[in-house]
Amino acid sequence: MVTDLTLSALLDTARVVSIPTRTRFRGISEREAVIFDGPQGATEFSPFLEYDDAESARWLAAAIEFGWVRPPMAHRKTVAVNATVPAVAAEAVPEILARFPGCRTAKVKVAERGQTLADDVARVQAVREALGADGAVRIDANGGWGVAEAFAAIARLAPFGLEYAEQPCASVAELAELRALLASAGIAVRIAADESVRKAEDPLAVARAGAADLIVVKAQPLGGIAPALRIIKDARLPVIVSSALDTSVGISMGLHLAAALPNHLLAGACGLGTVALLDGDVVTQPLIPAGGELPVARPTLDGAALDRFQASPERTRWWRERIERCYALINLPG
Numbered sequence: 001m002v003t004d005l006t007l008s009a010l011l012d013t014a015r016v017v018s019i020p021t022r023t024r025f026r027g028i029s030e031r032e033a034v035i036f037d038g039p040q041g042a043t044e045f046s047p048f049l050e051y052d053d054a055e056s057a058r059w060l061a062a063a064i065e066f067g068w069v070r071p072p073m074a075h076r077k078t079v080a081v082n083a084t085v086p087a088v089a090a091e092a093v094p095e096i097l098a099r100f101p102g103c104r105t106a107k108v109k110v111a112e113r114g115q116t117l118a119d120d121v122a123r124v125q126a127v128r129e130a131l132g133a134d135g136a137v138r139i140d141a142n143g144g145w146g147v148a149e150a151f152a153a154i155a156r157l158a159p160f161g162l163e164y165a166e167q168p169c170a171s172v173a174e175l176a177e178l179r180a181l182l183a184s185a186g187i188a189v190r191i192a193a194d195e196s197v198r199k200a201e202d203p204l205a206v207a208r209a210g211a212a213d214l215i216v217v218k219a220q221p222l223g224g225i226a227p228a229l230r231i232i233k234d235a236r237l238p239v240i241v242s243s244a245l246d247t248s249v250g251i252s253m254g255l256h257l258a259a260a261l262p263n264h265l266l267a268g269a270c271g272l273g274t275v276a277l278l279d280g281d282v283v284t285q286p287l288i289p290a291g292g293e294l295p296v297a298r299p300t301l302d303g304a305a306l307d308r309f310q311a312s313p314e315r316t317r318w319w320r321e322r323i324e325r326c327y328a329l330i331n332l333p334g
């Protein structure tokens, strides 16, 4: 970690932006983010608004690391990414997939509050039809199911061919129980842990409990690329690197994490294509997938776009105060 970055030096480079989403995603229709310009390049701080300071402080540590510390050596120049399909109606699926050119893997949101299993079935079926038999389809329930509900839903969705189910239940104990139930029923759908890694007190508990087949790893929530790599090393499970509906700046942090992984640890296409879900960006060449891949690059900030998406004075003040509180929590040495 850097030792000499003062709060005022950090705040001097901060630009708060608010970018509309093209489709509501996890209830969000405006994505707010802070963009900093560090000596290593642009970096992003964008914890969701409801996250408390202790959790958000890890996102700030990640932003500082990416802007001020040289990233680890890259093992690849491009990273394959998945299309991310929000909990839309089945009819909207082709239009969503069209935003992810060349992506042969799609992650489909399921278990959305207010919807039914029939909605999930219709959406997953539409994705399978659009991708064809050789595409890969995975689902993400964001912990929205209980064990019995998850078992029934996965049994119903498995015939469409599922690569894995991401965080079907909320707790590690539930994931372990579900994983055993699926195995004993001969349903070959792997379990991926996301929230059990990025929001857990102990990100390794899920691996230790044998409750998942792979882990979804996000750089910002885990405190940066170096802490994420330490967790990956200790978890000893295959990894999908994902993001948090970031601008291309935050996405580039995820790409550098994915690029740092040796091939045998990367479990498939990464969840880094979500700039396609935003209606704008802050860089000159937005990281929209081409041929199903993204380049491992540091984007160049677009000053006009930073101005265009500049947040209101009230929101800017809110974010600057949040940065101050989080900065106080991360205890930079020196």
Ligand SMILES: O=C(O)CCC(=O)C1=CC=C[C@@H](O)[C@@H]1C(=O)O
Pocket (backbone or CB within 6 Å): 026, 082, 083, 084, 107, 140, 142, 194, 242, 243, 244, 245, 270, 271, 272, 273, 274
């Ligand atoms: O993994 C992807 O395809 C995209 C990122 C993604 O799905 C998410 C981003 C941000 C918040 C989360 O609700 C969600 C996830 O749960 O993985």
Ligand SMILES: [Mg+2]
Pocket (backbone or CB within 6 Å): 140, 142, 166, 167, 194, 195, 216
């Ligand atoms: Mg997830």
